[in-house]
Amino acid sequence: MSLRTEIAVVGAGPVGLRTAWNLARHGFDVSVFERGSEIGSPVRCAGLVSSRVLDIVGRGDYVLSRITCAKIVSPSGITATIPSRESVFSIDRRAFDRFIAKKAADAGAEIFLRSPVKNIISSSLKVRDLEVRANYIIIAEGAEAVLSRKVGIVKKNTVLTGYEVLVTSDESNPSEVTVFLDQRLFPRFFGWAIPKGELLLVGGAGLLPGNALRSSVMEIAKRFGYRGVIGHYSGPIPTRPSLRVQRDNIFCVGDCAGQVKATTGGGIYMGLVFADALSEHIEEIHSGRSVRRAYIYRRPREIREIILDYKLWRWYSSLPNDSYDRLVYFLNENSDIIYRTVYDYHSTVLLHGMFTKGKIRIIKEVLLLLIALLNPFWR
Ligand SMILES: Cc1cc2nc3c(=O)[nH]c(=O)nc-3n(C[C@H](O)[C@H](O)[C@H](O)COP(=O)(O)OP(=O)(O)OC[C@H]3O[C@@H](n4cnc5c(N)ncnc54)[C@H](O)[C@@H]3O)c2cc1C
Incomplete structure (x- = not known):
């Protein structure tokens, strides 16, 4: 059996669904293939998001x-x-995914459940006994990144x-x-x-x-x-964002491309931001414009942020326990540092961590972090 579609999306997580919703809304024929038998299950998330996430997808009764x-x-x-x-906000992640799935379906995307994608070869996907041919293939399969690695886009993370x-x-x-x-x-x-x-x-x-x-x-x-x-x-x-996200007409987005804030593991916001960037990118290619740079560079602040965040994670995650004690003591005395940090842009903690109230505050850990961040070879 075979099926023809303009856009094939692998994975009905929030990122695949958001991309499907965007592209279906703009008139593309979109098919989403999800291996699970229901949307949003099993839940693999703590469900903590900022209001930016609600602003992107819209408010719904998924907020707890x-x-x-x-x-x-x-x-x-x-x-x-x-x-x-x-x-x-603390959200009900299952309800959140279903909320976006409904938006995607209302916009015209077709969602196929119990449809694991086994393989991708050039413009076609093998979905159980179905061969799907697509103009663009979007892999949003989550952190395991099996297909993303198999097609040679992302490296082992x-x-x-x-x-x-x-x-x-x-x-x-x-x-x-x-x-x-x-x-x-x-x-x-x-x-x-x-x-x-x-x-x-x-x-x-x-x-x-x-x-x-x-x-x-x-x-x-x-x-x-x-x-x-x-x-x-x-x-x-x-943990590590991939700067390689495309091969020919195949794109990786979301967790499979490491689009998370490595310091906290939070990936919903960044995944949605890059889903929007990818949708714009595909619309532009489709309209015949020549597009040279990878879609991730449409969001320079966010790509910089996740790279910096990865470095931040490598630094703080290697601290010994007594440094954590010192750090928490320091934060207790200077709670404005975290208070003023922008939730989805953790690197802002650096600015507030070092310069506040006109004073330069250096503790050993912050100094080590700076050295680490300034080292261009440390990626
Ligand atoms: C323990 C934990 C806690 C977390 N807490 C937070 C949090 O509080 N806040 C936050 O922002 N983020 C959090 N995250 C991260 C967040 O869950 C992910 O960043 C987000 O789910 C990424 O969305 P995605 O669409 O890229 O991938 P996923 O949500 O993983 O969706 C991928 C989908 O693809 C499907 N799939 C995979 N392979 C195939 C295939 N071959 N064929 C068909 N379908 C396939 C999967 O079944 C799945 O439905 C947490 C993650 C974990 C593990």
Whole structure:
């Protein structure tokens, strides 16, 4: 059997769906192939997003609560409580994906569920026993990046494993998130607790085996006196952005191209931004204009940001636990640094970290970071 379409999208995550929605709205014939049997499932996300995300896709009943403060806990228990200047939301990720899927379908995109794409050869995709021919192929398959690597666009990435458990707890505050920095529990990353309505999502990520990560997360859950477990989730988090995102008429976007803020693993905002850039790019090529640069350079601030964020992650994730203690102590004394940091643009922390109130503030870690960032070979 065969099918002909103008645009074939692999993956019905938020990024694939956003690209499909954009292109269908502009009159393209779009088909989305999703291996799962439903949209938004299984959930592999903590569902914390800024209002920028809501501005891009529109507000819907996927929003669970507004977060007004973040508590950062160091390995030895020093805490810094930072009120949030921006609007940050805890969302129901499944409902969020379904919200975008409906927009894409209403715009005319056709979404095929239970349709794993097995292979891509030049302009055609193998979807079970179906051969799909397309003018443009968009791979938005998520962090595993199997096809993206197979077609030779992206290279192998450092991928962290994230694990989360949804629990009932009396100690959760619907407007507060907690972040746990501890190299013993979450080497090279961190743990978190995020309110989900009446429930609490406790999670963590790091470079460590699944069993060890699970026990680290349960250790955090115990600190919240959890009573019961509603569900477990796990998923990969990419770190390094790929500057190669295209081969001929095949494009990679979202997690598979490493379009995440490596410091936090947050990929929804950046993925949506680059989905918009890619849609504009395809429209332009299609209208016959000559387009030389890769679509990622349509968003120079964001591509710079994710590269810088990757460097930032490499720096902070290699700090020992006593540096985390010092850092959290420092943040507690200078909470304006995080308060003034722009949520989706973490590198702004550097400016505020070093220069505020007319004073230059250098702690050993900030100095090391600067040296690391100024090193052009460190990518
Ligand atoms: C534990 C964890 C917590 C996170 N927390 C946050 C957070 O709080 N905030 C935030 O912004 N981001 C967070 N993220 C990251 C966020 O989930 C991703 O950045 C986002 O989902 C990327 O969207 P995507 O569309 O690129 O990929 P995905 O959401 O992974 O979607 C890819 C889709 O492609 C499908 N697929 C894969 N291969 C094929 C194939 N061969 N054929 C057909 N379909 C295929 C998959 O089934 C999936 O539906 C978190 C990630 C993890 C793992």
